[in-house]
Amino acid sequence: MSTPNILVTGATGLVGAHLLHKLVTNGHQIRALIRNTASLTDVENIFAFYNDASIDLIQNIEWVTGDVLDYYSLEDALAGIEKVYHAAAHVSFVPAQRKLMYRINEEGTANVVNACIDAGIRKLCHVSSIATLSDSGNGIPSDETSVWLAGERHSHYSKTKFLAEMEVWRGTKEGLPAVIVNPGVILGPGNPARSSGKLMELGRKGSRFFTSGGTGYVDVRDVVNAMVMLMESPIEDERFVLVAENLPFRQLLNLMAKHFGTLAPTRRATPLLTSLAWRLDTLRARLTSTEPRFTRENARTSNNTSHYSSDKFMNLFNYYFTPIEQTIAETAAWMKKRS
Template sequence: MILVTGATGLVGSHLIKALTQQGKKVRAIYHSTAPAAGNDALVEWVQADILDSYSLEAAMEGVEQVYHCAAIVSFNPGDRHLIHHTNIEGTANVVNACLEKDVRKLLFVSSVAAIGRMRNSETIDETMQWNEKANNSEYGKSKYMAEMEVWRGMGEGLNAVIVNPVIILGAADWDKGSAGIFKSAYNEFPWYTEGVTGFVDVADVVRAMQLLMDSDVHNQRYILSAENITYHHLFNLIAKAFGKKMPHKKVTPLMAALVWRAEAVKGKLTGKKPLLTKETTGTAQAKVYFSNSKFLEAFPGFAYTPVEVSVQRICLELKQKYALP
């Protein structure tokens, strides 16, 4: 039996689909509302909360492998308590339950934000140590501290491995998470930045996770990244795939600084979460490069999907999902 936390999220849902297509039985955790019943007899949905150690341990009865995908992803400073509470304490509970139930292996989905993204003129790899000055988000801090819980579990005898994906591209609810990039491009959002970061297909993340889980690899972390490209180039690819107008107005650092401040004031006056924050605007302007060599050296038969190919497939899936012309 395989347990998946964060089963309804982008990574979790794609992982479950891949596992069941291989005939594997999955126990999938949901928090409050069970997903609509499907016809897949291989998926057992159970209500549990990673912040409730009792329900978590009950869900792990008879489980051999655990994929911990659950997390709060937010770059709004106002969500600090929720981010830290869920990502750190929730991961600590998962680690403790794995130890208590003698789970054979844990795979933790972390983020490159846990390494510290804002490093000028440096290619980020797994050897880099946490640097407070190299991170601009509470989310990054929370994922770093969550990783420390996993490393603590390894020290207590838990067989575990960590993946650090870059920005994950996939078809999902485009009102949430990274899929919002596709909605913005479809709506012909006119602005772009020349910031650079890594992007990776959710299908590649899932394949890499399964390879690591089924291997003898443990006590390691791996960056998962297909390509380092500009946000501008990504938006152009998406707009082209949708047959939409490409972004044509460049955002300068001064303009970005003015916008996030205006959004912060607007948020305080209306009580609504700001669309842009200091963290997100800073990230969009930064030029950050990630190395994917460690994973490719460990699994030489693995090949990442080119971003352009991923974008074309995902746009088709989103057109079907939202009945777009």
Template sequence: MILVTGGTGLVGSHLLYHLSLENDVIRAVYRSESSLESVKKVFSFYTSNTSLFNKIEWFKADITDVTTMIPAFIKVKKVYHCAAFISFDPKDYREMRKVNIHGTAIIVNLCVDAKVDKLCFVSSIAAVGDSLKNNIITEEDEWNKELDNSGYSITKFGAEMEVWRASQEGVDVVIVNPGVIFGSGFWNSGSGKLFTQVYNGFKFFTEGITGFVSVQDVVKPMILLMNSNVKNERFILISENKSFKEIFFLIADAFGKNRPSIKIKPWQTAIFWRIASLLSFITRKEPLLSKYSAKSAHSISKYSSEKIKKTLNFEFEGIDKSIKRTAINYSKF
């Protein structure tokens, strides 16, 4: 049996669809009935066949509550740990530690106790260090705790340390480190917000560079790695390194909308995130821009996915194709 945590999120829901095409028994953890509707919507982008969704055994539990998670591991042999708390708001740091580090520690302990064959963990390029040798970041670059890292980066790195502990306690593991993930179904969170903003006439852009990848090019390597003999390795999953300007333009073109036309400079975002932080403190609402999201909007980080390409002979689709597909599905939203 396969167990999937975070099955109602972007990666987890698309992963469940691809797993449902196989003959394995699938169990997925969820927290509320309403979140299942998002998964059904994702499945509908692929097929009208509801039998695939109905193959999944949904298990209500909380990954930070060990007592609810213990029964989820009965008869489980493979685990895909996709659950995570993603935020760049400093106020969320404690909750991120609870979910990303403590929750992963619970998953690891239960994998060990249940003698699970293999564990796949969805990490992030946020947990990969800056390049020391050249301007291309690889799996060999080490995360530096002395830098001014975001809370999300800290907690994903901490989660990876828990997963590596599993590898020392008899469980084979693989870790994937995706870049910014594009995929359909979640338009008010993560990268989905970019599509919503551009569709609604967002006029601003920055020229920071990072790695982007489609959700299909995240889940497919995950399944291939879990079905292979590869173990105790981590892999960066990047289709292309592009600037936010290029990405915004591609999204606008896919929608047939006007491209953003106002370039935002670093000093401008530096002022704005401070104002946003003050307003957030007063209103108790999530800031429109945080210190770390402002920083990432201008930073230049380029990543290599050569390791996964060579290991699996895997080829990524162009990010423009992913954006066009996502834009089409957005029109169905």
């Protein structure tokens, strides 16, 4: 095996695993950072989504044990590396997870940036989120020019991703070439118990209720395509919103019901009802010593409507995003096949 020149963090996550498949299929020599407690099961399942033969490609990846919170492990992982894709992050709306989320998303990104600067990395791609974009107001879609408004009621996840972006921008001022992608809610084949996979699992089970909010969505394959295209371009020190469609939550759940063959939601969960729901679930979690499934932040965001524009990326690369219904249809078919 040739010496890898690309490092991927967050390699066992949804974006990371699909990115690994994209890169290794294109013939790149890859090194993937993996925690000592992590499993490759999700990576194997995602590779198998493309075709059964893809699983064999995993052995072409150099796996190194490390953690974004361990600076010295990053130094070792960056030996001989030219480009870094930083996809490691922690997503949670559970209060008990906040401290860990701030550490991984903010401190971990600071470590990656500092290690990249020290190692003389040629270019970094950081996976951020639309959660760092404040609402432009007046129905105007948020885009790369949208600024962070400190006075808004941001989720703690949003705050950690904003702080992570600030670390990357700091790195660019210190000489590190970088690009940032701000994807919407990322959908696609992955672990139904993790991240946005929980949303697909909700669609598989079916839901009687819908909320009045909505947001932007994007196929995970479009996200990794954009990341690779940006890293192979001369573009530096810019960020790009990646959203295929802005959909109301009810429409998204209807599409999932259609392709999973479950009942579509018919009852609107009002803000009053979601407010009651998170309080009851918090009580349930305390009584059972488990984590809440529906939190105060979940309730607030479920009733908010935000719109986003990916015109910058689409116009620059003449790129067309995968329709969200196609993403849902293909993911649902894969999930039903595996169940």
